[in-house]
Amino acid sequence: MHLRKGGATMDTGDRRPSAILLDLVNGFRVSQAIQVAATLGIADLLKNGARSSDDLAAATGTHPRSLYRVLRALASVGVFREDADRRFSLTPVGHCLRSDAPETVAPFAVYIGQAEYRQAWGHLLHSVRTGENTFRHVHGMSLWEYHARNPEAGAIYDHAMTSLSRGVTDAVLSAHDFRQFACVVDVGGGHGALLAAILTKHPSMRGVLFDQPRVVAGAKQVLRAAGVADRCQVVGGDFFEAVPNGGNAYVLKSILHDWEDAQATAILRTCRVAVGPNGTLLVIEREINPPNEGPMAKFSDLNMLVSPGGRERTHDEWAALFAAGGFRLVGATPTEAGPCVIEGVPA
Numbered sequence: 001m002h003l004r005k006g007g008a009t010m011d012t013g014d015r016r017p018s019a020i021l022l023d024l025v026n027g028f029r030v031s032q033a034i035q036v037a038a039t040l041g042i043a044d045l046l047k048n049g050a051r052s053s054d055d056l057a058a059a060t061g062t063h064p065r066s067l068y069r070v071l072r073a074l075a076s077v078g079v080f081r082e083d084a085d086r087r088f089s090l091t092p093v094g095h096c097l098r099s100d101a102p103e104t105v106a107p108f109a110v111y112i113g114q115a116e117y118r119q120a121w122g123h124l125l126h127s128v129r130t131g132e133n134t135f136r137h138v139h140g141m142s143l144w145e146y147h148a149r150n151p152e153a154g155a156i157y158d159h160a161m162t163s164l165s166r167g168v169t170d171a172v173l174s175a176h177d178f179r180q181f182a183c184v185v186d187v188g189g190g191h192g193a194l195l196a197a198i199l200t201k202h203p204s205m206r207g208v209l210f211d212q213p214r215v216v217a218g219a220k221q222v223l224r225a226a227g228v229a230d231r232c233q234v235v236g237g238d239f240f241e242a243v244p245n246g247g248n249a250y251v252l253k254s255i256l257h258d259w260e261d262a263q264a265t266a267i268l269r270t271c272r273v274a275v276g277p278n279g280t281l282l283v284i285e286r287e288i289n290p291p292n293e294g295p296m297a298k299f300s301d302l303n304m305l306v307s308p309g310g311r312e313r314t315h316d317e318w319a320a321l322f323a324a325g326g327f328r329l330v331g332a333t334p335t336e337a338g339p340c341v342i343e344g345v346p347a
Contacts, residue, residue, distance in 0.1 A: 035113030043097035111160035171337035185247035196226035268325020
């Protein structure tokens with residue numbers, strides 16, 4: 001039997017279809033167990049070598065037998081390796097749970113286990129029946145309002161998004177040549193991980209980091225650590241109202257998929273006001289693949305329905321959105337990490 005995964009054929013051997021489906025149904029158990037390991041910092045404790053489950057339990061203040069049950073389950077799916085005497089070590093996959101890994105997934109693993117996120121996913125059927133955003137239905141407010149009212153939850157989300165940016169940044173820099181720009185404005189750029197990488201690669205370039213005031217307040221450390229703080233202006237504001245002028249390129253990474261077309265168009269129009277006649281728009285987002293391909297983008301699309309309230313788009317839908325916002329889509333370059341660099345110019 002064969003299944004298609006990400007557009008490629010995956011050999012499932014002689015397994016029964018019901019067994020394959022059961023694995024998919026039970027996938028939430030794996031993610032919850034990973035969330036526990038990430039929250040406890042297990043991978044950081046194992047980075048210098050194997051340790052026993054009892055030792056790890058003592059270091060994390062957890063129940064030894066219960067922790068062992070979590071670790072052996074994760075070892076069975078390749079996150080850890082279990083050796084004799086209940087000793088555990090990191091696999092290549094497990095190394096990505098280290099907080100200091102170049103492409104760490106740990107902060108996102110912590111985030112997906114948060115109660116407000118899990119509760120929203122638990123009501124997906126409501127959205128399917130009504131079209132209503134799940135998070136708003138469950139919590140009585142948007143994801144962004146929830147984070148404004150619950151700063152601790154907002155900080156966990158921001159940390160998760162910053163960690164995901166690290167995995168995409170190198171791929172974006174490889175896929176697109178930024179050296180033609182004197183000044184790059186990163187709209188909704190969070191703590192500045194992407195912009196810091198762009199400025200590091202291009203020492204003569206200037207940058208402007210723009211996001212909500214509470215978000216950019218956490219950017220100084222990232223910019224200073226990268227050695228680019230002196231070339232990067234940090235501006236707080238609302239991209240529905242205005243974005244900073246003066247850039248040659250305006251970058252929106254993982255922003256527009258958080259919004260339905262009306263709001264996404266409004267964001268593009270504020271960018272259109274700011275960008276000069278020869279400026280460039282660079283939208284870093286996924287494109288929905290043809291039927292039966294690309295599960296990452298299609299399940300991300302479900303996440304938009306459940307959590308922020310937006311959606312992923314096909315290439316033609318991106319072109320239409322650009323046109324509505326005053327831009328002409330001129331090309332989309334895939335990256336090794338999955339998202340595309342979708343380029344537009346003023347129409």
